[in-house]
Amino acid sequence: MSEAGSSHVDSSLAGELCRATGLNVAACYQCGKCSAGCPMAAEMPLAPHQMLRLAQLDAREKLLSDPSPWLCLTCETCTARCPNEVDPARLIDGLREIVFKRDPAAAPLRLRAFHQAFLHQIRSHGRVFEVGLIVGYKGRTGALFDDVLNAPAVLRRGKLALSPSNIEGREEVRRIFEACQQTAARKEARP
Amino acid sequence: MKLGYFPGCSLHSTAKEFDLSLKAVAGPLGVELEEIRDWSCCGSSSAHATDHLLSTALAARNLSLAEEQGLSRVMAPCAACFSRLATARHELAHDEAQARLVRPMLARSFKNAVEVQNVVALLQGLAGRIKATAKPLTGLRVACYYGCLLVRPPAIARFDDPEDPTSMEQVVAATGATAVKWSRRLDCCGAGFSLSRVGSVVRLGRAILEDAKASGAQAVVVACPMCHSNLDLRQSAMEARGASLGLPILFLTQLVGLALKLPPASLGFERHFVSAAGLLRAIAAPAALQLPAPRG
Numbered sequence: 001m002s003e004a005g006s007s008h009v010d011s012s013l014a015g016e017l018c019r020a021t022g023l024n025v026a027a028c029y030q031c032g033k034c035s036a037g038c039p040m041a042a043e044m045p046l047a048p049h050q051m052l053r054l055a056q057l058d059a060r061e062k063l064l065s066d067p068s069p070w071l072c073l074t075c076e077t078c079t080a081r082c083p084n085e086v087d088p089a090r091l092i093d094g095l096r097e098i099v100f101k102r103d104p105a106a107a108p109l110r111l112r113a114f115h116q117a118f119l120h121q122i123r124s125h126g127r128v129f130e131v132g133l134i135v136g137y138k139g140r141t142g143a144l145f146d147d148v149l150n151a152p153a154v155l156r157r158g159k160l161a162l163s164p165s166n167i168e169g170r171e172e173v174r175r176i177f178e179a180c181q182q183t184a185a186r187k188e189a190r191p
Numbered sequence: 192m193k194l195g196y197f198p199g200c201s202l203h204s205t206a207k208e209f210d211l212s213l214k215a216v217a218g219p220l221g222v223e224l225e226e227i228r229d230w231s232c233c234g235s236s237s238a239h240a241t242d243h244l245l246s247t248a249l250a251a252r253n254l255s256l257a258e259e260q261g262l263s264r265v266m267a268p269c270a271a272c273f274s275r276l277a278t279a280r281h282e283l284a285h286d287e288a289q290a291r292l293v294r295p296m297l298a299r300s301f302k303n304a305v306e307v308q309n310v311v312a313l314l315q316g317l318a319g320r321i322k323a324t325a326k327p328l329t330g331l332r333v334a335c336y337y338g339c340l341l342v343r344p345p346a347i348a349r350f351d352d353p354e355d356p357t358s359m360e361q362v363v364a365a366t367g368a369t370a371v372k373w374s375r376r377l378d379c380c381g382a383g384f385s386l387s388r389v390g391s392v393v394r395l396g397r398a399i400l401e402d403a404k405a406s407g408a409q410a411v412v413v414a415c416p417m418c419h420s421n422l423d424l425r426q427s428a429m430e431a432r433g434a435s436l437g438l439p440i441l442f443l444t445q446l447v448g449l450a451l452k453l454p455p456a457s458l459g460f461e462r463h464f465v466s467a468a469g470l471l472r473a474i475a476a477p478a479a480l481q482l483p484a485p486r487g
Contacts, residue, residue, distance in 0.1 A: 073382050074240070075339040100242070114383075119237050154424070157461070157462040159204060160205070176248045180242055180296075183244055
């Protein structure tokens, strides 16, 4: 958007966020309404309006190495209430996407491991096989003895399938993953 | 009324009782559910948090399958699935650049012509029929919990008022039960942090359930499998400070099923962690509901 009609590519974080989301982080005037309603602000080192401010200031290192974007639950309260239609939830997704594609190790281990294990399930089966998700998550975090779930009680209630349900269109789903990876690689090479 | 049905992963596993109770009430209410053949995961939070294009394409695959099947509307009971399908539909209609990337990823033609609906909208539209058929659940007080994605973001959900919704209360009124007034019905339960950040889920869920309890509710009614598993499965951890909550978490379809006099066994109550047995006994009793008075 900002570089339309010019061959110049805006290499700032705001420019990168604009290419990822189509949104203009400069539109935020720091009223703080997003942070006031955010259920996770109390646990975030940077509240939502502070994340947007750092993006405006191009404080790339500080923002992209901070756990705060990963603590967003995408409850969309900020986006529903933003008086200037900045869409903080989508911008926070944009920050995560930038980190996840370039340097996933910068994301907090457990939250990153959950996403990786979850996506692995979709890619392998077309659907999420919960037992596989839990095993994949534990394997990635090493949290083998965490009380992740009271497994016997969950199984007794018939809440977990014992084998994955593989869809017929698995190959189609795998191709979607591959096409998205190729698109991301093209953008990285030629933003 | 024929309606496309997108169960999503949860309704085949952790929220099997949502699937069972939905199917149980569909027949008596004249709704024919046709499951999308070979549906895949909507992508959920893990796709949109890490690769937006992937989140749109995974959801679009399901919309294209529904279209191929000749369905004009798809109902997704899971609030997160509903939100992902509705987001993809919205963005592919308004973002031509993204649509140009996604279309070739789909193995079939795609016109983006399928409407996406949540289960509350479906039941709200059937409130008259529910009321006409119901044996009223008079005396039962429930807290309607919307959570996040049924009504937010408003441009995507295009459903009810994002700050002061009334649709679930309308369905509850049709069952003859009473919806209590309370504050935290739109707060987030912790959603996808159920495995990866349990402490946050417990903190958020405790505030929600303490408010519901203090408002005199005997049960909380939800319309999302993630809200259900957080508030039901994690409820004992939320009680750790000593105060007992003991609030059964019911799917809206289970409540409607009770009002339609369907046998509780067909609605999957035995799958809950917080037992609804006391509630069911009171509902079955001829006298008005004689439940232990709520605290406060």
